[in-house]
Amino acid sequence: MSDSMVRATAAGGEILAFAACTADLVEEARQRHGMTPVVSAALGRTLTAAAMMGWQMKGEKDLLTIQIEGSGPIGGLVAIADSKGNVKGYANNPQVDLPLNSKGKLDVATAVGIGVMSVIRDIGLKEPYTGQTHLVSSEIAEDLAYYFTASEQVPSAVSLGVLVNRDQTIWTAGGFILQMMPGARDETAQQLQEKVSAFMPVTEYLAAGHTPVELLHELLGEFGVEILETHPVGFQCNCTRERVEKALVSIGRQELSQLVEEGEPVEMRCHYCNETYQFSIEELKELLTIL
Template identity: 45%
Template sequence: MRDYMVRAIAAHDQIRAFAISDREAVEIARRDHDTWPVCTAALGRALSAGFMMGFMMDGDKDEITLQLIGDGPAGGVTVTADPFGHAKGFVNNPHVDLPEKSPGHLDVGGAIGHGYLRVIKDMGLKEPYSGSIDLISGEVAEDLTYYFAESEQVPSSVGLGVLVNTDLTVKQSGGFIVQLMPDTEDSVIDKLSDNISHIDSVTQMLEKGLTPEQMLESVLDGFDVEFTDKQEVEFKCGCSRKNFLQKIRALSKEDKRDIAAEDGPIEVVCRFCGKKYTYKPEEII
């Protein structure tokens, strides 16, 4: 089954919701960056969230960036996504090995540590919108739930999960975001809160074979759910040799001279996908 996400409304438009299954995309990210399990989980959770938050945007050229910056050994996670199911991302230090937080639960919070979450929305305006909060756990889902409430004043519930095989490949990855619209009835809030307190974890639902639609039906049990959109997703970086060359040529003359003075060809590595590009010194002058 291809990776995809869905959008839905429920409770007579009082709830909007998103859910995703993106194992393949997270596996590609793991392979490109050679992440170890706890960093695979951190990057995978951020990618799932990024895909869904990109899906929330409207403009064809809109772009959203999530940055979880902490003092833990992973250093931080950065993900960028668009409205069309494309996302890319990286972990500052992909090779982190920590004991499990509890049996079967990777210590993503310990890998990221204390710090902040920044969300940058580029919607083609003069300046991008930027909101940030202090990390409350570093576990990604809890931090995003807090971000939506504090920075966007949208009561939300975020569930994210990544399951890693013993051979380090990604077994399951996905998540959901459920949000309450203004003036939601108390009875809807109470019912949704009760549902969320009793549902399985995201990885448990995925292990049972639930699709994104079925995950939302579980979260929104007892509500009328209408699925309004579906989008395939993929880990995709738009870098190219030409783009990097343009960026190098935009540097100051002094910086370009310093780079060109190095012995041998100049190598540039894309942080988002790990691709390498080489240039002759005379190309950048």
């Protein structure tokens, strides 16, 4: 199944819903960053959520960032998504390896630790909008549900998951976000909560071959679900050699001259996608001519 996400409404517009399958996206992130299973699970959940949330942005250049800073060995997670289904991100320490938790699951909560979650929406204004809440479980999904309710006053149900094969590749990944719209009835919210509580883990449903559209029909069919749009989603970074050149130029003539004097090629690495860019001494000298 190729990665995709879907947007829908239900209960006559009382519920706004998103669902996504992101196995290929998370696998690419795993390969690029060399992540262990527990880090793949933590970052994969964050990337999946960012993709669905970023899709809600209106402008072509709008960006949404989820930033998690915790006391655990991962240190922090960052995921950035645009409004077109592109997402990128990284973990501060991709090599964290922990034993399974008491339930036999990947111990994301311990890997992340106690901390805060920030959601940053950059819509081209002078300052981006930033909302921040404390982590309540460090499992990512519950923390986002709390963020939506506490920071944005939008009661929400969030489920995110990543299943990892024995060889550490990604078997499946995905999730859903269900939100109560202004004016929604308490009865609808109660019925939705009961439905979500009784639903199987989202990765089990996707691993059985079901699509995000089928996922929303399974969850919301009794409410009268209306599929609005489906969209591809994938890992994509906007770093380029030209951007890296500008970063080198920005350090100034003195520091750039020092790099030339050291006589060694310079290697620059993108945090988000782990792509490397090498610059020879001759190329560094050329950059000096534009300063």
